[in-house]
Amino acid sequence: MADDDTASVKRVLSDDNASLEDKLKAIEQMVQQAQTEADAKAKTAGEITAPVDPADLTMCIGCQ
Numbered sequence: 001m002a003d004d005d006t007a008s009v010k011r012v013l014s015d016d017n018a019s020l021e022d023k024l025k026a027i028e029q030m031v032q033q034a035q036t037e038a039d040a041k042a043k044t045a046g047e048i049t050a051p052v053d054p055a056d057l058t059m060c061i062g063c064q
Contacts, residue, residue, distance in 0.1 A: 005029075009027070
């Protein structure tokens with residue numbers, strides 16, 4: 001995640017006047033960016049990518 005993106009998310013999370021929706025949106029953005037970076041790194045290394053929720057690996061597709 002780029003430093004300016006991280007700073008932006010930290011600013012929203014530390015802002016007492018920010019709404020819960022804004023804070024959740026910032027967290028979701030950070031998680032999505034981290035997952036994208038992890039996926040790219042894993043593909044470059046020839047590894048499989050892990051889902052955001054590792055519990056997904058323990059369930060069949062029908063149970064998800």
